[in-house]
Amino acid sequence: MVSGQLKIAMFSAHSCPVGKLGAKDTGGMSVYIRELAHELGKWGHSVDIYTRVHDPRDPQIINLGQKARLIHLMAGGDEEINKLVVYSYLPEFTCNLENFRKHNDLKYDLIFSHYWLSGLVGDYLQQRWNVPHIMMFHTLGIVKNTIGIGEDEPELRIEAERNLAQNCHHIIAPTEKEKKELILHYGTLPERIGVVPCGVNLEQFKPVNKENARQYLGFGNDKIILFVGRIDPLKGIDKLIKAIPYLQNIQGLRLVVIGGGEHSQREIEKLQELAGNLNIQDSVAFPGVVKHDQLPYFYSAADACVVPSYYESFGLVALESLACGTPVVATDVGNLKSVIRQGETGYVVTDNAPHRLADKIALLLSRPSTDIASTVSIRASVSSFSWSNIAEAIIRECQLVLANYLTPVS
Ligand code: UDP
Numbered sequence: 528m529v530s531g532q533l534k535i536a537m538f539s540a541h542s543c544p545v546g547k548l549g550a551k552d553t554g555g556m557s558v559y560i561r562e563l564a565h566e567l568g569k570w571g572h573s574v575d576i577y578t579r580v581h582d583p584r585d586p587q588i589i590n591l592g593q594k595a596r597l598i599h600l601m602a603g604g605d606e607e608i609n610k611l612v613v614y615s616y617l618p619e620f621t622c623n624l625e626n627f628r629k630h631n632d633l634k635y636d637l638i639f640s641h642y643w644l645s646g647l648v649g650d651y652l653q654q655r656w657n658v659p660h661i662m663m664f665h666t667l668g669i670v671k672n673t674i675g676i677g678e679d680e681p682e683l684r685i686e687a688e689r690n691l692a693q694n695c696h697h698i699i700a701p702t703e704k705e706k707k708e709l710i711l712h713y714g715t716l717p718e719r720i721g722v723v724p725c726g727v728n729l730e731q732f733k734p735v736n737k738e739n740a741r742q743y744l745g746f747g748n749d750k751i752i753l754f755v756g757r758i759d760p761l762k763g764i765d766k767l768i769k770a771i772p773y774l775q776n777i778q779g780l781r782l783v784v785i786g787g788g789e790h791s792q793r794e795i796e797k798l799q800e801l802a803g804n805l806n807i808q809d810s811v812a813f814p815g816v817v818k819h820d821q822l823p824y825f826y827s828a829a830d831a832c833v834v835p836s837y838y839e840s841f842g843l844v845a846l847e848s849l850a851c852g853t854p855v856v857a858t859d860v861g862n863l864k865s866v867i868r869q870g871e872t873g874y875v876v877t878d879n880a881p882h883r884l885a886d887k888i889a890l891l892l893s894r895p896s897t898d899i900a901s902t903v904s905i906r907a908s909v910s911s912f913s914w915s916n917i918a919e920a921i922i923r924e925c926q927l928v929l930a931n932y933l934t935p936v937s
Contacts, residue, residue, distance in 0.1 A: 533925060536628075536635040536652075537564060537576040538645035540620050541610040544576060545589060545597060549816040550788030552610055554757045555843040556641055556665045558819070559725055561591055566726075566918035568595030575633070577624050579613060580605045600624055611681070613644055621648050625655070637925060637932075641665060643684055646691040659696040659932040661925065664688060666840045667705070669712045676837050677760035689713045697928045699921065701725050701841040702862045721924040724862055725841040726917035727909060732823055732850035734902050740828035749779040750892050753829035753853075755822065755844045756836075758784075758791040763835035763858065764798055766879040770835075771807050773885035777892055780810055785825060787815045826851035831891040835879040836860050849873070849909045852902030856887040866912075870898055872905045 537560060544561040546553040564574040573594045580599040583606070589597040600623040603616030613620075627633075639661045640649035646662050653660035668680035668688055692698065692713035698720045700706040706722050709715040741747065752771075756762050764784060774780055787795055795813050802811040817825060826832060832848035832855045839861030846866055848855050855873035857863040867873040874887035890897050900908070 533567075533572045533637065533922070533929075534633075534635045535567065535572060535574045535925070536638050537574055538624075538638065538640040538648050539576055539578045539642070540602070540617065540645045540648055541579065541613040541642065543578045543581050543585075543597075543599075545591075546581065547788060547816055548819050549755070549757060549786040551757060551759075551790040555725070555841065558843060559663075559665075560641055561597075562726060562728055562914050563918060563921065564595040564597075565592040566914040567922070568593040569915075570918060570922070572922070575635075577620075577627075579603070579616070579620060581607050598627065600627065610644065614683070617644065617647055621651055624648070624652070637661060637929060639663070639925075643668070643688045643691060646695065647687060650691060650694065653696075659928050661697045661699060661928060662691055662695045663699045663701075664692075664705075664709075664840075666838070667708055667712065670708055671761065671838060674761070674837050676763075695719075696932060697721060697924065699723050699924060702865075704861070705840060721927075723917060723920045723924060724865075724912060725843055725846070726912050726914040727843065727846040727850045729850055729910065729913050731820060732826070732847045734852040734906060735823050735827040737827055740824045743824055744828050746781070746828050747779075749781040750777055751829040751831075752780070752782045752888060752892075753785070753825055753832045753848070754782070754835070755785045755817075755825070755832065755847070756834075758786050758788075758794045758798070760794070761837050763837050763879040765801055766881050767833050767835040767884060768798060768801050768805065768807070768811060769881035770885040770888065771802075771810060772805055773882055774889060774892075777889070780892075782811045783825070783829070784811065784813050785815075785817045785822075787813065822847060823851050826853045829853050830894075831856060831873075831888050833884060833888065834858065834860070834863065835884055837879065839863070842866070845873075846909055846912055849905055850912075852906045854891050854899050854905060856884060856891065866909065868900075868908055871900050872908050873899070 544557040567574050576597045579602045585599045587599050602620035637659045638649045640646045649660045668684040692715045700722050706720045802808045826848045834845050834857035842861035842863050845855045858879045859875050864875050876883045
């Protein structure tokens, strides 16, 4: 096993880890990269995250903490562009990355790339640098297409993912489910996949006094159901809105849908129209994107957080809510079946049928007459998902991959 401090190059070409969370293309992956890098830095490993400039005001280098930094590289101009357009600028990105590395005399032990676009950069550079390439896909195009909700993923992505899944040295999957999908759809060898869950920042996500949180947010005594995430058809927000009429007998019920940003306006309008058609427009609020550090107030003020998704690679929002002591109703996606304790910290339902979501939301809202645990116990149920535990597991994977790369098993 290789021990000691590692020098890691992380790639996140299309999505900036310090970008606006909850917007179209910036969500769990960004949180994952920045929290993991920060934690690895604390442990003495050096992490450089390379991403595309997406705002002319971006400084080239941002320190994310001890030994962890974010490096912006020019590729296709300095403004937001659609992630598929980023594909055509990957050669420019790669070239600028190499120039930066050489200019600053940097050497890395391994590459850890995120999402298929960055995987392509990693695949090319690992050969030049002669280091192993570890990948995390975050979502799989082929699984999205099988579900068939929202835009179809192009064949270009599916082919690229298949090649990467077969050729990179190692893959980190956040769930056993994703491991099985990689083996089934892309033919990855099982021994090249390590399963490490995602984490939650337990210092940031902790319970705030419910009354104070409600006062701060102006929620009064309403019963609050919370959704947090990107406004994407795959998130199943329409199903959650359709669940509200089943809960008509609950006084002062309010659904708060957090997330959005300018590129999600059309999706939000569709959801508002749906609420209007169901005559519940006054019970559904769309406050837009909320900063990550403000979310503990929302989770703490809520009576229930709902994750009605058709697909999640992991489902960070559920972890964050539980860390704040608020129970969750979720569909059986990502890692939610192992994160949520049925009947104790929330409920996992087989699918997002509105009546099924409503049944379980009603149970959470009728606390304390149910067996749902206290705020303190709900929080305690996710204590093992601290970023320090996750970083430790990731480093173990990296060391094994490096050892095998340097001394291949014959
Ligand atoms: N998020 C946020 N503000 C918002 C909406 C979402 O900070 O307005 C964050 C949320 O707290 C979570 C991430 O975006 O950390 C979404 O991650 P998740 O794994 O739930 O979904 P993904 O974006 O990966 O589909």
